Amino acid sequence: MSHPREPLTRDRIIDAALRIVDGQGLSRLTMRRLGDSLEVEAMAIYHHLPRGKEELLDGLIEHVAVYPASVGNGAGQDWQQRLRGWADGYRDRLLGHAGVLPLLVTRRNPVALSGTAASLQEVLRRAGFPETAATTGAHALLSFVIGHAALEVRGLAARQAADPEDTVDWAARFTAGFDLVLAGLAAAR
Amino acid sequence: MSHPREPLTRDRIIDAALRIVDGQGLSRLTMRRLGDSLEVEAMAIYHHLPRGKEELLDGLIEHVAVYPASVGNGAGQDWQQRLRGWADGYRDRLLGHAGVLPLLVTRRNPVALSGTAASLQEVLRRAGFPETAATTGAHALLSFVIGHAALEVRGLAARQAADPEDTVDWAARFTAGFDLVLAGLAAAR
DNA sequence: ACCTGAACACCGTTCAAGT
DNA sequence: ACCTGAACACCGTTCAAGT
Numbered sequence: 001m002s003h004p005r006e007p008l009t010r011d012r013i014i015d016a017a018l019r020i021v022d023g024q025g026l027s028r029l030t031m032r033r034l035g036d037s038l039e040v041e042a043m044a045i046y047h048h049l050p051r052g053k054e055e056l057l058d059g060l061i062e063h064v065a066v067y068p069a070s071v072g073n074g075a076g077q078d079w080q081q082r083l084r085g086w087a088d089g090y091r092d093r094l095l096g097h098a099g100v101l102p103l104l105v106t107r108r109n110p111v112a113l114s115g116t117a118a119s120l121q122e123v124l125r126r127a128g129f130p131e132t133a134a135t136t137g138a139h140a141l142l143s144f145v146i147g148h149a150a151l152e153v154r155g156l157a158a159r160q161a162a163d164p165e166d167t168v169d170w171a172a173r174f175t176a177g178f179d180l181v182l183a184g185l186a187a188a189r
Numbered sequence: 190m191s192h193p194r195e196p197l198t199r200d201r202i203i204d205a206a207l208r209i210v211d212g213q214g215l216s217r218l219t220m221r222r223l224g225d226s227l228e229v230e231a232m233a234i235y236h237h238l239p240r241g242k243e244e245l246l247d248g249l250i251e252h253v254a255v256y257p258a259s260v261g262n263g264a265g266q267d268w269q270q271r272l273r274g275w276a277d278g279y280r281d282r283l284l285g286h287a288g289v290l291p292l293l294v295t296r297r298n299p300v301a302l303s304g305t306a307a308s309l310q311e312v313l314r315r316a317g318f319p320e321t322a323a324t325t326g327a328h329a330l331l332s333f334v335i336g337h338a339a340l341e342v343r344g345l346a347a348r349q350a351a352d353p354e355d356t357v358d359w360a361a362r363f364t365a366g367f368d369l370v371l372a373g374l375a376a377a378r
Numbered sequence: 379a380c381c382t383g384a385a386c387a388c389c390g391t392t393c394a395a396g397t
Numbered sequence: 398a399c400c401t402g403a404a405c406a407c408c409g410t411t412c413a414a415g416t
Contacts, residue, residue: 008380025296031409044381046410053409102291105339113343139340140366144329147336150294151328154302177329184373197399220390233400235391242390 008040010048014059021060021099031056058109064100065112067093068119079127080182083120087145087178090116094149101153104146117142129189137185144181148174197229199237203248210249210288220245247298253289254301256282257308268316269371272309276334276367279305283338290342293335306331318378326374333370337363 006012016037020029031053035042049055069086077085094101104113120138129137152170195201205226209218220242224231238244258275266274283290293302309327318326341359 030407032407041382043383043410043412047380102294105291105294105342107343110343113340117340136362136365137369139337139362140333140369143336143340143366144333144370145336146339147332147334148328150335150339151302151306151332153294154296154299173325173328176325177332180326180329180373180377181333181370182373183376184369184371187372187376188369219388221388230401232391232393232402236399 008038008044008048010059013038013045013048014056014063017056018060018063018097018100022097026099026102054108057103058112060100061103061109061112064093064097065104065109065116067116069116069123079123080186082123083141083182084175084178086120086123087141087174090145091149091152091174094146095152098149098153101150105150113142124185127189129185133188137188140181140185141178144178148177197227197233197237199248202227202234202237203245203252206245207249207252207286207289211286215288215291243297246292247301249286249289250292250298250301253282253286254293254298254305256305258305258312268312269375271312272330272371273364273367275309275312276330276363279334280338280363283335284341287338287342290339294339302331313374316378318374322377326377329370329374330367333367337366 013034017029017034020034020037031042031045034056035045038045045056046052049059051058067086067090069082103109117138120141121134124134124137125131152174155168155170202223206218206223209223209226220231220234223245224234227234234245235241238248240247256275256279258271306327309330310323313323313326314320341363344357344359
């Protein structure tokens with residue numbers, strides 16, 4: 001009856017951790033609970049993630065934060081449409097894993113975002129922006145999206161706590177704000 | 190010799206907590222260590238902050254995140270100069286208390302930022318923006334500043350860890366990005 | 379190689395007790 | 398009113414031991 005458990009892997013561990021964070025919040029993610037959810041003792045995790053919880057959180061960040069703008073496909077799109085599509089997708093990802101957001105702001109895994117920034121920079125470069133403007137623009141776009149996701153997570157919590165009448169259309173606000181940055185970019189080109 | 194201790198107060202507790210976070214990082218802030226730094230048992234803190242560590246962290250956020258744009262003084266400034274001044278000051282504040290930044294993104298104390306957002310909205314309103322544009326603009330500016338501060342904290346950590354050659358001028362990058370949003374706003378007025 | 383059990387040095391918090 | 402001591406239910410992690 002007791003079928004043999006499939007072996008523990010790094011990926012299975014990080015998936016289970018993400019499920020706990022999404023379902024119960026970051027503060028409920030403990031090594032012991034994570035072990036339970038994998039039907040294993042907590043100490044077994046250290047065999048696959050020698051740096052322990054630090055490495056686990058790094059894995060969560062990587063899973064959520066790495067979201068490059070596709071340069072390849074989307075043939076008929078100009079650079080602004082492409083960036084808008086990226087922004088909407090990234091926003092969904094960040095809000096879908098809101099519990100990981102605080103980790104993005106911590107000192108952990110500092111290279112996880114640089115790949116995403118580089119892909120935005122590449123889009124702008126191909127759109128004809130000079131090097132420094134592309135760097136500035138990429139950082140501005142990424143900053144806005146991350147910052148706005150942070151405000152949204154807090155805003156959603158505030159609404160359900162204090163003022164259920166006040167229904168803000170966060171998606172529209174996000175799009176309007178992102179278009180503001182795009183307009184500033186287009187004017188600077 | 191043993192001079193009588195000055196009595197514990199909410200403000201003294203939060204000040205001491207901020208000093209620990211700034212000096213040693215958020216993870217080193219424990220109730221026991223905080224008690225030590227105040228020369229008191231950890232349990233005494235609960236008498237002044239009944240909601241415990243939750244209330245303590247709320248206090249830290251309030252101390253850092255509340256930074257309204259001054260509408261009153263700065264007479265000779267137009268709205269863009271005023272917002273630039275606000276942004277530089279807020280960036281300094283956030284980077285000076287980088288350890289508190291992750292808390293800003295958490296579900297805690299969700300009203301701490303709304304006052305700051307409202308003050309930006311007021312600046313834009315007085316500059317002649319219609320209501321909805323002022324709301325969108327205020328959120329976009331605040332999102333950018335918070336998001337950029339997050340990227341900076343991570344970038345500074347990355348630099349000292351990996352590539353000490355790569356000296357990015359973050360202040361210039363911040364100003365250029367903020368001006369991008371301002372340009373988008375000015376075009377939309 | 380992969381997992382377990384017991385142990386260590388911590389946490390936040392409650393609660394009765396002191397002054 | 399303000400603080401303390403002891404205790405409880407947790408943490409992350411190490412380390413020797415099992416298979």
